[in-house]
Amino acid sequence: MAFDLPSYMEERRKWVDEALDRCLPPPTAYPSPIHEAMRYSVFGGGKRLRPILILAATEAMGCDDRRALPLATAMELIHTYSLVHDDLPAMDDSDYRRGQLSCHKKFGEAIAILTGDALLTLAFSVVSREAFAHSLEDQRLAWIIREIAQAAGIGGMVGGQTADILSQNKEVDASVLLYVHEHKTGALIRACLRLGGIIGKADPSTLETLTDYGEKIGLAFQIGDDILDVEGEEKHVGKELRKDEAEGKITYPRLLGLDYSKRELRRLVEEATQAISSLPESRTQPLRAIAEHIIQRRN
Ligand code: GRG
Numbered sequence: 001m002a003f004d005l006p007s008y009m010e011e012r013r014k015w016v017d018e019a020l021d022r023c024l025p026p027p028t029a030y031p032s033p034i035h036e037a038m039r040y041s042v043f044g045g046g047k048r049l050r051p052i053l054i055l056a057a058t059e060a061m062g063c064d065d066r067r068a069l070p071l072a073t074a075m076e077l078i079h080t081y082s083l084v085h086d087d088l089p090a091m092d093d094s095d096y097r098r099g100q101l102s103c104h105k106k107f108g109e110a111i112a113i114l115t116g117d118a119l120l121t122l123a124f125s126v127v128s129r130e131a132f133a134h135s136l137e138d139q140r141l142a143w144i145i146r147e148i149a150q151a152a153g154i155g156g157m158v159g160g161q162t163a164d165i166l167s168q169n170k171e172v173d174a175s176v177l178l179y180v181h182e183h184k185t186g187a188l189i190r191a192c193l194r195l196g197g198i199i200g201k202a203d204p205s206t207l208e209t210l211t212d213y214g215e216k217i218g219l220a221f222q223i224g225d226d227i228l229d230v231e232g233e234e235k236h237v238g239k240e241l242r243k244d245e246a247e248g249k250i251t252y253p254r255l256l257g258l259d260y261s262k263r264e265l266r267r268l269v270e271e272a273t274q275a276i277s278s279l280p281e282s283r284t285q286p287l288r289a290i291a292e293h294i295i296q297r298r299n
Helices: 005-023 032-042 049-060 065-086 103-107 109-133 138-152 157-167 174-199 204-231 252-256 258-278 285-296
Strands: none
Touching: 005 049, 005 065, 005 285, 032 065, 032 103, 032 109, 049 065, 049 174, 049 204, 049 285, 065 109, 065 138, 065 157, 065 174, 103 109, 109 138, 138 157, 138 174, 157 174, 174 204, 174 252, 204 252, 204 258, 204 285, 252 258, 258 285
16 A cells, blocks of 8 residues: 555654644743744644654654654754744744744744744753653763754754855855755754664664754755745645745756756755665655655645
8 A cells, every 4th residue: 555645644743743842931931022933933833744753763763653743843943043033033033934924923032032932942951851751871972962952953954044044145065065964954954864763772773864864854954945846836835936036046947057956955865765765665654755745845
């Protein structure tokens, strides 16, 4: 029987949302505006792609994917923080995100900055708290924390975002484009695959396989995002489109053309699928279906 990706994603999305709900303080907690803003940003839509990738990678290891829920929750908190900060006037200056007003438009800039800070730190608190509950060994916990910090920090997403801002309205070459995409978006996605491998006790070669898949779909996902900015529909994407060109953003279509970008996206997805062909087919159905979905996504 064909694998039903929409049902798979729907079920995992529910698990992740329930876990997010458990870890976020109630909106009425003092000081309430920030708690409201945290929940507003986290629950304002979102595909939950990164957490679902962690669960799918854990399943690929033959491990109960629910074990990875705290890590999945943490990565969604970090991703949401990055979106809240990215929308700020000092960065992308976006009024809409996930089909609703962006956090600073709704709650003001100061609360939006603090909301991002709070989501980022809460992520690490969730990982350490849940590690105690599941008696994760100290070394594995330290490894997990390092992976997350590296992917989110200056060697990953923050570095990519910085290079992206610095390259705006400048003539830059494909190596800068690749740096931006691999760091700004790719690093978190790559880490999600590795986290599934680490929690599922992957051997070094399997961890490399998952990393390879993660790097390829991470880049493919960002190329897809660049293409959506040119060809997508705002009602599906939930944010303002056609901004990249107007703002002199460095993107695949702008630097290498739309046709090349589409071919590259397809090539990366094929290579990602090929990379995991050495893992048992019965356990990698979600990873294969997600890779294919990246080609067709409309949001
Ligand atoms: C502020 C340190 C810092 C980093 C910001 C994520 C990011 C880095 C910027 C967002 C800008 C952007 C459009 C990136 C393209 C890829 C991307 C991350 C899209 C949003 O992710 P989705 O599509 O969003 O998974 P949902 O809302 O579905 O979770």
